[in-house]
Amino acid sequence: MSPILWSTAAPAIGAAFLASLVEVVEAFTIVLAVATLRGWRPAMLGTFAGLVVLGLLVVLLGPLLDHVPLHLLQLFIGILLLLFGMGWLRKATLRAAGVLALHDEDAIFAAETAEMQREADRKRSSLEWIAGLAAFKAVLLEGLEVVFIVIAVGAGRGLLWPAAFGAAAACAAVLIIGVIIHKPLARVPENTLKFVVGVMLSSFGVFWTGEGLGVSWPGEDLALLVFAALFLATGLVTSGLLRRPMEAVQ
Amino acid sequence: MSIIGDVAKELLGMFLADAGLTSATLILVAIISALLLWGRLDPALCGGLLLVGCLAILVEAVLREARRDRGA
Numbered sequence: 001m002s003p004i005l006w007s008t009a010a011p012a013i014g015a016a017f018l019a020s021l022v023e024v025v026e027a028f029t030i031v032l033a034v035a036t037l038r039g040w041r042p043a044m045l046g047t048f049a050g051l052v053v054l055g056l057l058v059v060l061l062g063p064l065l066d067h068v069p070l071h072l073l074q075l076f077i078g079i080l081l082l083l084f085g086m087g088w089l090r091k092a093t094l095r096a097a098g099v100l101a102l103h104d105e106d107a108i109f110a111a112e113t114a115e116m117q118r119e120a121d122r123k124r125s126s127l128e129w130i131a132g133l134a135a136f137k138a139v140l141l142e143g144l145e146v147v148f149i150v151i152a153v154g155a156g157r158g159l160l161w162p163a164a165f166g167a168a169a170a171c172a173a174v175l176i177i178g179v180i181i182h183k184p185l186a187r188v189p190e191n192t193l194k195f196v197v198g199v200m201l202s203s204f205g206v207f208w209t210g211e212g213l214g215v216s217w218p219g220e221d222l223a224l225l226v227f228a229a230l231f232l233a234t235g236l237v238t239s240g241l242l243r244r245p246m247e248a249v250q
Numbered sequence: 251m252s253i254i255g256d257v258a259k260e261l262l263g264m265f266l267a268d269a270g271l272t273s274a275t276l277i278l279v280a281i282i283s284a285l286l287l288w289g290r291l292d293p294a295l296c297g298g299l300l301l302v303g304c305l306a307i308l309v310e311a312v313l314r315e316a317r318r319d320r321g322a
Contacts (some may be wrong), residue, residue: 008298082275083265090268090311099316137253141260150263206301209279213286214278215297227301234305238312 009162011224012153014202016166020147022193025143025173026108030138033112034179038131046135053145059165065155073155075212078205081152085201092195093235096240102191146170146200153204271311278303 037044063074094100112134119130146167154163206227210217218222266272285291288301 003279015319079276079279080265082279083272086271086275086304086308086311087265088269089268093308093312094315094319097312097316099319133253137256140253141256144260145264146259150301186283202304206304210297210300213279213283213296213300215286215293215300217297218294230301231308232307238309242312242316 008157008221009159011204011221012159012163012198013166013169015153015164015197015204017026018083018193018246019153019197019201020146020167020170021174022190022197023145023149024171025144025190027138028174029109030112030179031135033109033135034115034131034135037116038114038128042128042132043135046137047139050130050139050143051137053140054147056142057119058147062151071212071214073212074208077152077155078208078210078212080148080205081201081210082205084148084152085198085203085205086216087198088194089198089231089235091190092198093239094242095191096195096235096239098241149201152201197231199228199231199235202231212223218226268311271307272312274307274310275304278307291317 031043031047034046069078091100095102116130116134150167152158155158203224207217207224219226235244278300281301282296285299286293286296
């Protein structure tokens with residue numbers, strides 16, 4: 001890959017890696033809860049089934065993207081990225097300000113384990129089946145977001161493979177660390193990651209919505225850096241302003 | 251059925267977590283599109299309006315949620 005291509009691909013790889021990291025950590029927590037409660041067999045079977053369904057979705061729907069005119073694709077994906085990215089940034093800002101509680105992987109792990117046990121008692125069905133289904137759903141639901149992120153940051157510029165590489169690297173990183181420590185990845189600074197990813201996705205969203213509408217951004221790709229700086233500053237200032245009155249009360 | 255329902259909920263949640271933010275963003279994009287189609291404004295200025303509008307929508311959505319939380 002030439003240096004110029006790397007500079008174009010790096011933002012897509014970085015955004016896909018960081019966004020996927022958040023989603024994969026969430027899926028891993030539930031898969032680990034399943035494995036702890038019922039062993040690795042249902043956890044792995046559920047994970048594999050989830051990955052197969054996701055793979056089928058990509059194989060079936062992916063080629064359709066080639067038939068959509070580029071400007072229309074950029075506009076459509078740009079709007080979805082704006083909604084998704086600003087949604088993440090809104091939530092991360094509220095969490096940073098202390099308005100919403102931080103994501104707690106240990107608490108989610110405990111809640112998921114208890115929920116599976118309750119479900120098995122209520123339905124009197126095999127715990128192994130319920131455990132496998134929980135792993136399947138976790139991988140499918142979190143994986144859908146990863147698939148969307150890869151398509152969203154990659155499709156507008158023909159960077160699907162670099163974005164997929166970023167997502168795959170995130171999966172590998174979580175899997176390797178998870179296998180080594182064998183605990184929920186509670187120390188991952190999830191809100192900081194969500195903040196950064198929200199900034200990146202919102203910036204991509206403005207960029208591609210504009211391009212889809214026919215706007216030629218001054219500085220072309222460099223405009224993304226300006227957008228990211230403005231979204232970051234807006235999020236930080238807003239969370240700072242919200243934190244101050246609460247600190248004054250305490 | 252529960253899995254299909256959960257998938258639908260997840261997909262909706264991805265883009266419609268805050269109805270106010272979603273509708274304001276869609277209205278902003280529609281206004282910018284109309285301004286560009288009308289052709290009286292410079293496209294770069296429309297791009298700037300899109301950016302500023304998105305930042306304003308984000309701030310409003312955060313402040314609205316914070317007010318609601320403190321009022322509860």
